Amino acid sequence: xxxxxxxxxxxxxxxxxxxxxxxxxxxxxxxxxxxxxxxxxxxxxxxxxxxxxxxxxxxxxxxxxxxxxxxxxxxxxxxxxxxxxxxxxxxxxxxxxxxxxxxxxxxxxx
Amino acid sequence: xxxxxxxxxxxxxxxxxxxxxxxxxxxxxxxxxxxxxxxxxxxxxxxxxxxxxxxxxxxxxxxxxxxxxxxxxxxxxxxxxxxxxxxxxxxxxxxxxxxxxxxxxxxxxxxxxxxxxxxxxxxxxxxxxxxxxxxxxxxxxxxxxxxxxxxxxxxxxxxxxxxx
Numbered sequence: 001x002x003x004x005x006x007x008x009x010x011x012x013x014x015x016x017x018x019x020x021x022x023x024x025x026x027x028x029x030x031x032x033x034x035x036x037x038x039x040x041x042x043x044x045x046x047x048x049x050x051x052x053x054x055x056x057x058x059x060x061x062x063x064x065x066x067x068x069x070x071x072x073x074x075x076x077x078x079x080x081x082x083x084x085x086x087x088x089x090x091x092x093x094x095x096x097x098x099x100x101x102x103x104x105x106x107x108x109x110x
Numbered sequence: 111x112x113x114x115x116x117x118x119x120x121x122x123x124x125x126x127x128x129x130x131x132x133x134x135x136x137x138x139x140x141x142x143x144x145x146x147x148x149x150x151x152x153x154x155x156x157x158x159x160x161x162x163x164x165x166x167x168x169x170x171x172x173x174x175x176x177x178x179x180x181x182x183x184x185x186x187x188x189x190x191x192x193x194x195x196x197x198x199x200x201x202x203x204x205x206x207x208x209x210x211x212x213x214x215x216x217x218x219x220x221x222x223x224x225x226x227x228x229x230x231x232x233x234x235x236x237x238x239x240x241x242x243x244x245x246x247x248x249x250x251x252x253x254x255x256x257x258x259x260x261x262x263x264x265x266x267x268x269x270x271x272x273x274x
């Protein structure tokens with residue numbers, strides 16, 4: 001392996017993983033607040049769930065316990081269930097109103 | 111080598127996440143989300159989570175994203191129309207989000223000592239450990255999850271019926 005121009009540490013501190021997780025969560029929250037397409041909003045929720053999963057795995061590695069992996073496994077299962085129901089709701093909303101803009105479905109009654 | 115892989119895949123993850131938010135077409139956003147999930151799977155491997163990295167790729171990048179892309183294609187969702195009231199919204203939301211980012215990064219940096227380093231291989235979790243914990247300590251949540259999935263299947267079927 002060739003020598004790198006900048007000196008990289010051999011190992012990464014735990015806090016860098018957590019800061020990466022914070023960045024991903026904030027980007028997901030920004031998309032959730034600013035985007036108007038309901039499918040993109042839904043994908044931003046998945047991004048935030050993934051950021052939290054990274055925190056669980058990082059702390060699990062730090063504490064040398066398996067529990068964080070179990071929690072993130074449950075988060076994935078719940079996200080799968082949520083995606084199935086949420087996308088079915090999106091399909092129904094689109095069938096009834098023929099739009100995917102969140103601003104145009106702000107009232108529950110037609 | 112650890113640090114190099116971390117930087118490479120962290121950069122891919124953040125870049126894909128920002129691309130997800132900036133793209134106007136939902137298919138581009140979905141493909142960016144696949145990129146985020148793939149690079150997060152590599153980061154899970156660096157943290158020693160073999161099983162969870164495989165599950166991340168199979169369930170998230172495989173099943174859930176296929177569902178998303180299927181729905182996007184089914185609805186024939188095009189690019190977003192030009193945003194009209196987005197400027198006011200961004201002017202309020204972006205400073206608050208930067209504040210959230212700053213507070214989160216400050217808390218993480220101040221609370222975790224920098225001597226805690228992540229060494230690849232010092233803690234590996236395979237399917238064996240996960241299965242043992244899942245079927246002993248976490249048996250009740252596991253069973254409750256199966257009921258949750260059953261309810262989700264029923265809910266999806268009810269919502270997809272014709273007359274709603």
